[in-house]
Amino acid sequence: MEFWEKGIESTLRSLLESSTDTSIVAVDLDQRVRLWNRGAERVLGYSADEVLGRKLDFLYPEDEVASRKIEEIRRKMLKGETFSGEVREVRKDGKILRIYLTVTPLRDERGEVVGFLGIGHDLTERAELQEKILHAKRELQAMFDAIPDIIFMRDHDLRIIRANNAAFDYFGGRGILWTPCYRLRGFPSRCPDCPKDEAIRIKKAAPFEFEDPSRGRIFRVYQYPVLEPDGGLYAVIVLMQDVTEAKLMQEKQMELELRLIQESRLSAVGMLASGIAHNINNPLTSIMGRAQLLLMEHPEIEEELSPILHQAKQIEAIVRNLTYKTRQEQSRQKQRLDLNHLLRQELEFLKADLDFKHKVEKEYDFDEDLPSIWGVYSDFSQTILNIIRNALDAMYRSERKKLTVRTYRDEDHIYIEIGDTGCGIPDDVLPHIFEPFFTTKPLAGQAKGDEPTGTGLGLSTCRQILKEYGAEISVRSKLGEGTTFTVKVPIAPNIFPEE
Ligand SMILES: Nc1ncnc2c1ncn2[C@@H]1O[C@H](COP(=O)(O)OP(=O)(O)OP(=O)(O)O)[C@@H](O)[C@H]1O
Numbered sequence: 001m002e003f004w005e006k007g008i009e010s011t012l013r014s015l016l017e018s019s020t021d022t023s024i025v026a027v028d029l030d031q032r033v034r035l036w037n038r039g040a041e042r043v044l045g046y047s048a049d050e051v052l053g054r055k056l057d058f059l060y061p062e063d064e065v066a067s068r069k070i071e072e073i074r075r076k077m078l079k080g081e082t083f084s085g086e087v088r089e090v091r092k093d094g095k096i097l098r099i100y101l102t103v104t105p106l107r108d109e110r111g112e113v114v115g116f117l118g119i120g121h122d123l124t125e126r127a128e129l130q131e132k133i134l135h136a137k138r139e140l141q142a143m144f145d146a147i148p149d150i151i152f153m154r155d156h157d158l159r160i161i162r163a164n165n166a167a168f169d170y171f172g173g174r175g176i177l178w179t180p181c182y183r184l185r186g187f188p189s190r191c192p193d194c195p196k197d198e199a200i201r202i203k204k205a206a207p208f209e210f211e212d213p214s215r216g217r218i219f220r221v222y223q224y225p226v227l228e229p230d231g232g233l234y235a236v237i238v239l240m241q242d243v244t245e246a247k248l249m250q251e252k253q254m255e256l257e258l259r260l261i262q263e264s265r266l267s268a269v270g271m272l273a274s275g276i277a278h279n280i281n282n283p284l285t286s287i288m289g290r291a292q293l294l295l296m297e298h299p300e301i302e303e304e305l306s307p308i309l310h311q312a313k314q315i316e317a318i319v320r321n322l323t324y325k326t327r328q329e330q331s332r333q334k335q336r337l338d339l340n341h342l343l344r345q346e347l348e349f350l351k352a353d354l355d356f357k358h359k360v361e362k363e364y365d366f367d368e369d370l371p372s373i374w375g376v377y378s379d380f381s382q383t384i385l386n387i388i389r390n391a392l393d394a395m396y397r398s399e400r401k402k403l404t405v406r407t408y409r410d411e412d413h414i415y416i417e418i419g420d421t422g423c424g425i426p427d428d429v430l431p432h433i434f435e436p437f438f439t440t441k442p443l444a445g446q447a448k449g450d451e452p453t454g455t456g457l458g459l460s461t462c463r464q465i466l467k468e469y470g471a472e473i474s475v476r477s478k479l480g481e482g483t484t485f486t487v488k489v490p491i492a493p494n495i496f497p498e499e
């Protein structure tokens with residue numbers, strides 16, 4: 001009985017006094033310290049001797065928030081209530097601590113309030129740790145958000161569990177969190193080409209390309225598996241890099257390279273041709289001069305001499321034609337172009353090929369009403385020559401070789417149509433004929449006999465060259481019967497300025 005009245009009290013008292021994690025402080029109505037346990041010594045830095053009898057003010061930070069808090073506690077105490085909550089207290093070395101404090105009034109035997117007892121738990125360390133974790137988390141998120149590529153993390157159920165700002169911006173907000181990743185691509189269930197398993201298998205990024213046609217963007221997508229310590233899959237990080245511009249650049253570069261190849265091919269041929277023409281001209285002039293001299297001196301052999309002179313004049317015309325053509329081809333200047341004239345010139349030039357001259361039936365039908373256009377001679381001559389050469393190549397094995405060239409116009413366009421009676425183009429080949437380096441012909445040096453050869457650059461360069469004029473090339477073909485290419489040139493943007 002004695003114990004339950006006095007003994008437990010002293011046990012509790014010694015327990016409270018000796019507790020080192022919990023600070024226990026009792027003050028009288030004047031706020032003077034009457035009890036200062038070991039915990040208070042440890043947490044607050046003052047020894048009991050230093051503070052017993054002192055007013056408690058030294059514990060309060062000097063700011064308005066703290067004053068308000070003290071006022072609140074005081075009010076509760078006067079009403080005889082208990083206070084529980086977080087407060088700040090100043091440690092002996094000046095550091096501000098965060099304390100979870102419970103204060104209750106102390107009463108004497110008659111029930112009168114004689115002071116207050118405060119029990120405090122130091123939250124500072126935990127709060128600091130929490131703050132550090134929060135800071136690290138914010139830093140990580142900021143880093144994540146600073147990356148302009150789209151990044152998100154999905155769990156093994158394919159749900160998006162984390163994403164950066166770029167992902168929210170692109171996919172329309174934070175609503176993507178917890179939705180399955182295949183929804184981003186508009187699939188109702190797992191994407192057919194889901195590379196998740198592959199990513200796990202090779203335990204590293206498994207990149208693939210993803211095109212978003214609705215917004216015209218192309219992404220290179222990398223997947224990084226995040227593994228548990230036991231090797232199981234925790235999540236997959238998906239990084240989507242927008243490569244649209246890079247792709248366009250690549251295409252542009254390819255275009256430029258093609259153009260360069262074409263132009264260097266052109267200028268090499270041109271230089272060679274003008275060199276040959278020049279070298280032929282000299283002996284030719286001398287032959288013609290001497291033949292004319294002979295004719296003047298010996299009019300009696302005119303019958304023998306005339307054919308010589310006639311043939312020499314033919315050569316002269318061919319050389320002139322060649323010189324004209326190469327001069328035109330060397331120029332990148334825009335000029336007034338009569339497409340009918342240009343076509344005739346090209347067809348004339350082709351007559352140097354004896355097979356073309358003698359074995360190919362020709363049907364030409366030119367609309368003499370075509371307006372002149374403003375363009376670079378070689379852009380059109382090369383295009384037309386490429387198409388005609390393809391037509392001749394296609395008829396290499398054909399029994400009947402007929403080339404049809406037609407020009408006509410409507411209100412807005414000029415049309416150049418080139419048809420052949422060649423092998424035709426199979427359906428599975430047709431979609432590829434404008435691709436650079438696509439060819440069904442052997443490369444030069446690998447052909448049998450005089451079989452036509454190719455590099456597969458003809459049509460792709462034609463299309464590239466004519467793009468600048470807004471012109472299009474279309475094709476109709478029937479296997480075994482022949483093919484017709486149509487070049488459609490819009491008049492308005494290309495019309496010769498004075499017409
Ligand atoms: N008139 C045609 N008839 C049948 N096939 C054609 C015709 N024109 C083009 N093709 C097909 O299209 C392919 C590509 O033509 P393209 O002109 O681009 O290259 P190429 O003629 O093979 O080589 P290059 O023109 O560089 O010498 C040809 O290899 C051929 O298979």
Ligand SMILES: [Mg+2]
Binds near residue numbers: 457
């Ligand atoms: Mg070709």
